[in-house]
Amino acid sequence: MFEFAWPWIFVLLPLPWLMRLVLPVADSGEPALKVSFLADLEGLARRRARANLPAWRQQAPFLLLWLFLLIAAARPQWLGEPLPIASSGRDLLVAVDVSGSMDFPDMQWNDEDVSRLSLVQHLLGDFLESRDGDRVGLILFGSQAYLQAPLTFDRRTVRVWLDEARIGIAGKNTAIGDAIGLALKRLRMRPAQSRVLILVTDGANNGGEIDPLTAARLAASEGVKIYPIGIGADPEESGATALLGTNPTLDLDEPALKAIADVTGGRYFRARDGKELQAIKDTLDQLEPVTQQPTQARPAQALYQWPLTFALLLSILLVARVLWPDNPLQRLFTKELYLQSPLPDWRDRLKRLRLRRRR
Numbered sequence: 064m065f066e067f068a069w070p071w072i073f074v075l076l077p078l079p080w081l082m083r084l085v086l087p088v089a090d091s092g093e094p095a096l097k098v099s100f101l102a103d104l105e106g107l108a109r110r111r112a113r114a115n116l117p118a119w120r121q122q123a124p125f126l127l128l129w130l131f132l133l134i135a136a137a138r139p140q141w142l143g144e145p146l147p148i149a150s151s152g153r154d155l156l157v158a159v160d161v162s163g164s165m166d167f168p169d170m171q172w173n174d175e176d177v178s179r180l181s182l183v184q185h186l187l188g189d190f191l192e193s194r195d196g197d198r199v200g201l202i203l204f205g206s207q208a209y210l211q212a213p214l215t216f217d218r219r220t221v222r223v224w225l226d227e228a229r230i231g232i233a234g235k236n237t238a239i240g241d242a243i244g245l246a247l248k249r250l251r252m253r254p255a256q257s258r259v260l261i262l263v264t265d266g267a268n269n270g271g272e273i274d275p276l277t278a279a280r281l282a283a284s285e286g287v288k289i290y291p292i293g294i295g296a297d298p299e300e301s302g303a304t305a306l307l308g309t310n311p312t313l314d315l316d317e318p319a320l321k322a323i324a325d326v327t328g329g330r331y332f333r334a335r336d337g338k339e340l341q342a343i344k345d346t347l348d349q350l351e352p353v354t355q356q357p358t359q360a361r362p363a364q365a366l367y368q369w370p371l372t373f374a375l376l377l378s379i380l381l382v383a384r385v386l387w388p389d390n391p392l393q394r395l396f397t398k399e400l401y402l403q404s405p406l407p408d409w410r411d412r413l414k415r416l417r418l419r420r421r422r
Contacts (some may be wrong), residue, residue, distance in 0.1 A: 065366075068138035079129055124381055131374035135367045154214050154253045155194060158202040158242040159183055159228065160264035164314065166230040169296040172337035179294050180230060182337055183263055188222040190344045200249065201225055204242035206234025206270045215250065238271025239264060239273075243278035243289065243323070251285045258287040261347065262323070265295040267316035279323040284286040289327040291320035292343060294334045 082265045165180040172182055191199050199221050201212040211228070242262065250258040260282070268275045282289060293315050317333070322330040334340040 064142045065136075066142060068140055070137055072133055072137040076130070076133060079125075083202050102405065110282055124377060125384075126376050128381070131370040131377065134370040135374065139366040141364045141366060143364070147363050148156045153194075153197045153257045153259060154200075154250055155191075155197050155259045155261065156202060156214070156246045156250060157187060157191060157225075157261045158208070158263065159187070159225065160203055160205070160237055160239075160248055160266065161203050161228055161230055161233050162205045162266060163235045164237075164265050164381065165233060165294075167295070170294075170336060170340075177337075179265055180228065182340060184228065186259075186340050186344050187263065187335070190347060191225065192218050192222045192347065194218060194397045198253075202242055202245055203228055203233050204238055204245075205231065206236040206238055208238055208241040208245040208271070209233055210245060210249065210342065214253070219326070222399045236270030237264060237266040237268060238273075239268040239319075240273035240275040240278045241271035243272050243275060243282060244273045247278065247285060250287050258285070260289045261319075262286055262289055262291045263294060264291070264320070265293065266314040266320065270291050275319055276322055276326070285329045287327060288329040288349065289323050290329045290332065292332045292334055292340075293317055293320055294340070296335050373407055388389045 105195065116218075144419070159180075161180065166178050167307070168178045170177050170179055172180045172185065191201075195218075197218075198214040199212075199218050200210070200214040200223050201224055203209050203211045203322065212224050231304045246260045267331060279289060295315055317331070321331045323329075331344070332343040334343055
């Protein structure tokens with residue numbers, strides 16, 4: 064089915080003529096008639112032949128050009144048949160800590176040392192992309208919490224935004240309470256028993272304005288389950304040290320994360336390496352979906368490029384008519400006009416002038 068996404072654009076159709084009525088006539092500063100040589104006089108005769116066209120025929124190309132532009136701006140599209148969308152009914156937000164400590168390279172993946180954020184991007188990216196039927200979203204938090212991706216079925220795009228996350232993009236501190244509060248704000252309007260928050264952090268709450276446990280109690284009252292994941296190798300098992308000689312894993316507040324999980328009915332996970340995080344991903348994949356009313360969507364194919372192309376071609380022809388008035392296409396277009404115009408009288412007069420000059 065064909066339709067315009069923004070049909071109200073067509074109310075602008077009379078805009079050029081309204082502007083012509085309101086704005087003053089432009090003054091070119093040149094004389095209305097300039098005759099210096101006979102060649103100029105011949106050109107004037109040809110222009111006069113075109114000027115004898117009716118007003119509506121002179122304005123028709125510009126009206127057509129304006130109409131093509133409006134059609135393109137109205138976003139024409141072809142809607143296909145409604146297709147069912149697999150929907151489990153689960154709304155899943157992932158809040159990822161991007162504070163400075165997440166850059167610490169104490170995680171193992173494929174026998175290589177990688178940073179904590181790199182491992183989270185790899186494994187949780189796979190987890191998000193595999194959540195077929197779920198709405199997924201992404202929150203990045205440091206000193207403040209930001210919604211990077213709202214709840215959407217476009218899991219591929221959410222993964223791309225997770226892969227593009229950088230250390231320190233939200234500040235160097237860790238505002239766990241603010242991240243939970245932002246997630247609650249986005250999830251509270253969704254259906255009950257389908258709200259899940261996966262919270263990934265390697266530290267303790269040392270920023271923001273909301274206490275994490277208070278935010279967790281509010282989340283529990285709204286039916287939001289929180290699954291915290293504490294990431295980072297054990298200090299005694301990691302030979303790496305931070306710039307100041309300490310391992311940032313010492314800052315991990317496991318008791319607080321366990322309390323958040325207990326209050327909301329979730330479960331706390333500890334990821335000390337890539338294998339444990341992979342096991343956590345597999346466990347989260349087993350979350351039971353909640354049945355909801357199935358949804359449908361109609362695929363839309365944009366068609367704006369066609370009227371836009373026609374407008375461009377017509378603009379080129381109009382410019383060519385002004386810059387090269389004697390081009391073959393113009394002669395072909397105006398051949399009939401020459402026959403119907405008073406050009407023979409002008410040509411007779413020009414011949415008489417030439418004869419007089421020879422005498």
